[in-house]
Amino acid sequence: MSGMNAPTRTKIATLHDVARAAGVSLITASRALSNPRIVSEKTIARVQQAVEATGYIPNLLAGSLKSRRSLMVAGIVPALSVSQFLPTVQTLTSTLSAAGYQLILGQTNYDPAQEDSVLSTMIGRQPDGMFITGLVQSDKARERLARAGIPVVETWDLTDDPVDMVIGFSHDKVGREVGDYFRKRGWEHVGVATGNDHRALLRRDGFVAALGRDVPTALVPAPSSLALGRQALTDLLRAEPRLQAVCCSSDQLANGVLVEAQSRGLRIPQDLAICGFGNADFAAHMFPSITTVHVDGPEIGRRTAQLIIDRCQDRPIDHKIIDMGFSLIERASTGG
Amino acid sequence: MSGMNAPTRTKIATLHDVARAAGVSLITASRALSNPRIVSEKTIARVQQAVEATGYIPNLLAGSLKSRRSLMVAGIVPALSVSQFLPTVQTLTSTLSAAGYQLILGQTNYDPAQEDSVLSTMIGRQPDGMFITGLVQSDKARERLARAGIPVVETWDLTDDPVDMVIGFSHDKVGREVGDYFRKRGWEHVGVATGNDHRALLRRDGFVAALGRDVPTALVPAPSSLALGRQALTDLLRAEPRLQAVCCSSDQLANGVLVEAQSRGLRIPQDLAICGFGNADFAAHMFPSITTVHVDGPEIGRRTAQLIIDRCQDRPIDHKIIDMGFSLIERASTGG
DNA sequence: CTGTTAGCGCATTCAT
DNA sequence: ATGAATGCGCTAACAG
Numbered sequence: 189m190s191g192m193n194a195p196t197r198t199k200i201a202t203l204h205d206v207a208r209a210a211g212v213s214l215i216t217a218s219r220a221l222s223n224p225r226i227v228s229e230k231t232i233a234r235v236q237q238a239v240e241a242t243g244y245i246p247n248l249l250a251g252s253l254k255s256r257r258s259l260m261v262a263g264i265v266p267a268l269s270v271s272q273f274l275p276t277v278q279t280l281t282s283t284l285s286a287a288g289y290q291l292i293l294g295q296t297n298y299d300p301a302q303e304d305s306v307l308s309t310m311i312g313r314q315p316d317g318m319f320i321t322g323l324v325q326s327d328k329a330r331e332r333l334a335r336a337g338i339p340v341v342e343t344w345d346l347t348d349d350p351v352d353m354v355i356g357f358s359h360d361k362v363g364r365e366v367g368d369y370f371r372k373r374g375w376e377h378v379g380v381a382t383g384n385d386h387r388a389l390l391r392r393d394g395f396v397a398a399l400g401r402d403v404p405t406a407l408v409p410a411p412s413s414l415a416l417g418r419q420a421l422t423d424l425l426r427a428e429p430r431l432q433a434v435c436c437s438s439d440q441l442a443n444g445v446l447v448e449a450q451s452r453g454l455r456i457p458q459d460l461a462i463c464g465f466g467n468a469d470f471a472a473h474m475f476p477s478i479t480t481v482h483v484d485g486p487e488i489g490r491r492t493a494q495l496i497i498d499r500c501q502d503r504p505i506d507h508k509i510i511d512m513g514f515s516l517i518e519r520a521s522t523g524g
Numbered sequence: 525m526s527g528m529n530a531p532t533r534t535k536i537a538t539l540h541d542v543a544r545a546a547g548v549s550l551i552t553a554s555r556a557l558s559n560p561r562i563v564s565e566k567t568i569a570r571v572q573q574a575v576e577a578t579g580y581i582p583n584l585l586a587g588s589l590k591s592r593r594s595l596m597v598a599g600i601v602p603a604l605s606v607s608q609f610l611p612t613v614q615t616l617t618s619t620l621s622a623a624g625y626q627l628i629l630g631q632t633n634y635d636p637a638q639e640d641s642v643l644s645t646m647i648g649r650q651p652d653g654m655f656i657t658g659l660v661q662s663d664k665a666r667e668r669l670a671r672a673g674i675p676v677v678e679t680w681d682l683t684d685d686p687v688d689m690v691i692g693f694s695h696d697k698v699g700r701e702v703g704d705y706f707r708k709r710g711w712e713h714v715g716v717a718t719g720n721d722h723r724a725l726l727r728r729d730g731f732v733a734a735l736g737r738d739v740p741t742a743l744v745p746a747p748s749s750l751a752l753g754r755q756a757l758t759d760l761l762r763a764e765p766r767l768q769a770v771c772c773s774s775d776q777l778a779n780g781v782l783v784e785a786q787s788r789g790l791r792i793p794q795d796l797a798i799c800g801f802g803n804a805d806f807a808a809h810m811f812p813s814i815t816t817v818h819v820d821g822p823e824i825g826r827r828t829a830q831l832i833i834d835r836c837q838d839r840p841i842d843h844k845i846i847d848m849g850f851s852l853i854e855r856a857s858t859g860g
Numbered sequence: 861c862t863g864t865t866a867g868c869g870c871a872t873t874c875a876t
Numbered sequence: 877a878t879g880a881a882t883g884c885g886c887t888a889a890c891a892g
Contacts, residue, residue: 216861255887
């Protein structure tokens with residue numbers, strides 16, 4: 189099996205071949221496929237037949253170049269493994285797909301330099317719109333995006349000054365609401381387990397502000413995981429053996445804290461209360477179920493897609509800044 | 525804020541503008557950017573400066589059309605939420621990215637009709653290669669892929685007759701190995717919790733074959749989740765109250781079975797043994813840790829990327845069929 | 861309803 | 877080391 193090479197690239201059918209096989213002009217073949225209403229039934233049938241016969245698949249690169257519509261939307265995520273964003277990307281993809289658009293995904297790995305380069309490459313592919321998790325930080329990137337002249341939706345955060353549109357919620361407010369909740373429950377010895385990404389740290393700041401005092405914090409690298417949650421609780425218990433409650437920056441971390449607690453024979457919530465973030469699919473079904481902050485990820489994806497589609501079809505947009513809000517869901521892990 | 529419209533699309537700089545600003549010809553500007561070795565330093569500097577001044581971003585659509593290299597690789601997954609494949613897609617993306625290629629993702633939602641249409645659209649975008657989870661089923665799709673004349677890698681399964689290349693493992697063998705393990709452990713009352721996707725069912729068939737007798741089976745819709753695992757155990761216990769061990773088609777399901785068992789006060793593994801599949805990141809860190817079948821997902825992604833890159837650069841490929849194998853990892857959930 | 865002409869932005873010839 | 881011409885495959889604009 190050594191020395192094998194690529195299959196011989198047989199000549200690929202172009203629209204030209206289809207037109208010839210159908211006995212019509214190039215443009216008629218083109219219209220029969222992309223705008224059939226203005227072509228006679230007979231012609232359409234003959235073109236369809238020619239397509240079958242030749243195995244023609246339209247070259248979207250060429251079509252997009254001429255029509256200036258690529259039917260692609262670029263999406264930027266920190267990493268695919270950040271499961272937090274998956275439901276959003278999922279509905280984004282489906283909604284776009286239903287309207288004939290396709291998503292091309294780029295990863296930044298939480299690295300600003302990569303963000304800039306990925307963004308440029310993406311723009312170079314001439315997408316009709318752009319989805320971004322978080323806010324675009326660098327001024328250079330903001331300007332490039334603005335100049336691209338396409339709809340851009342920043343998500344999972346809020347700002348008064350988006351590149352174009354923004355749809356998300358305030359991480360500071362999330363932190364404060366959880367902080368208030370912890371304060372009201374009267375726990376004295378509280379800890380935080382948080383990823384080191386920008387938005388998680390914003391939530392932690394809000395949490396601390398609402399609590400009115402600093403608290404022991406276990407900082408773990410993003411993306412977070414169950415294993416990191418176990419480690420975080422281990423660290424927190426070392427720093428504060430009397431720990432009563434832990435606020436986590438994700439449900440994955442909360443899950444890890446829960447498992448580590450159970451492995452130490454701690455009862456949840458009597459010995460240790462746990463709060464997560466994100467309302468992941470498993471949070472409601474753990475034993476005990478996990479108190480968390482619900483954010484409507486799927487809806488963010490759906491509305492982002494709709495905003496982009498509307499813009500592409502020149503429909504007016506009502507609001508450039510959309511606050512999706514959030515809600516604290518009290519479950520068994522905090523005795524709710 | 526009503527009636528807002530798209531930002532006015534300012535004229536976007538093309539290579540023509542850059543060339544004019546730099547006082548060189550179009551092609552010299554092109555070479556300065558994409559093949560700088562054959563251009564004088566002075567010229568390169570002037571072109572770079574012109575790029576900065578104009579904010580030029582190359583139109584990759586146009587470049588790809590002419591050069592017949594899009595630097596894109598298409599990937600097909602059942603759904604992004606199938607976390608099983610995420611590590612593979614992750615390394616695939618990174619490895620491709622390091623070589624200058626970008627991944628465009630398509631979802632089939634486990635629907636053959638969607639698979640065909642997504643495949644065509646993908647081919648139309650002129651990718652330089654294609655990654656597919658599972659084997660391509662329909663003959664039509666196989667032929668289209670073959671005609672596209674690009675490297676195609678089917679993954680996470682094996683076959684003697686791939687469209688082009690295949691890299692994965694035998695699901696039948698996985699099922700048999702787990703079945704043998706269960707048989708040797710001497711459990712009498714055994715159940716299966718499985719997703720209803722093709723590959724999971726292949727593993728179940730192997731499991732049953734090795735066990736030598738049929739067993740109660742809880743069938744859940746793909747993609748599987750913790751909640752579905754809880755439901756599956758509930759169903760299995762109703763069918764067989766004396767249940768001693770459960771074989772699950774994913775670690776997510778196994779996790780759900782574990783949680784449901786714990787919520788019923790069952791001890792793992794004394795009252796119920798559990799085996800998963802996939803060796804998800806959390807499997808080793810659960811309490812108790814989950815026995816599972818390890819598959820090297822990241823390596824599948826890496827090697828797929830390498831195969832595609834090698835083909836694109838006309839390097840010979842050693843093997844078109846690569847068996848990655850798998851290994852049963854015995855952990856606490858089966859008393860290992 | 862159908863056809864002709866032109867050109868999207870770039871890279872691959874071939875020339876110098 | 878640089879440039880002029882050509883065309884990738886398709887669709888928008890204007891004919892008929």
